[in-house]
Amino acid sequence: MMSRKILIILIITICTVTAIIGINCETGVEVSPQPGIIRVKLQADLSDTILVERSDTFTVNIKYPAVFMIKIFQGRIFQNQNFAVLYRAKTSYRQEDALYNILELDSTDKYKEYVIFESYIPPGNYDKIEFGVNASRDDKLKIVALSGKKFENSVNLPPGEKLLVEFPQDFKISENRVTQINIQISPLKSIKRYKDVYHFYRQMKITDVYYF
Secondary structure, three states: OOOHHHHHHHHHHHHHHHHHOOEOOOOOOEOOOOOEEEEEEEEEOOOOOEEEEOOEEEEOOOOOOOEOEEEEEEEEEEEOOEEEEOOOOOOOOOOOOEEEEOOOEOOOOOEOEEEEEEEEEOOEEEEEEEEEEEEOOOOOEEEEEOOOOEEEEEEEOOOOOOOEEEEEEEEEEOOOOEEEEEEEEOOOOOEEEEOOEEEEOOOEEEEEEEEO
16 A cells, blocks of 8 residues: 555645646646736827928927827727737726827927827737727817918718728737837828818828837
8 A cells, every 4th residue: 555655745746747737736727827918009100290281381390289189999909800908008997098199299309109008918829900090079180380370170081981990910919028019100191181171091000019
């Protein structure tokens, strides 16, 4: 009959081996992986600062501050047909709409960069990011010409345009690591005059993916 000492050694050995391969010795359930973090940043194209309207040239700089408020909402990332929801901050537990002035300048006279999503995400390989982008209905495009002339006009999506914008992109989320996706929008190149309003065609693209 096996001695008590040998039996104890055998149990310890079995638990050690199963722990190495990622199985809980007491329950037999696989250990859940720790989440990673996805951070999505949005910034206007630094070269897109001029709008020509008939005989006037409008520009964005510190002397002539401009306003173009856009709404960002309903972010998701995909693994084929499966998806994970994105939140504005790691402490958020529900999706929220947010407004950003994409023509706002920082202290260096460059377009301000915004973190539009930062979420805990299960680790794995992903192939697409998607979120809603629209011009704010409550705020007009405001920009000033070199002559000092002020310009204000409404901006809307073209008729029939989908609210969600898709960005096909392969990237990975790793345990306890940060994946950062930088997205660029061309604010003034995205708008075209149509009668008394501007249509917003949302020229956007992923410029970089970083892993920290």
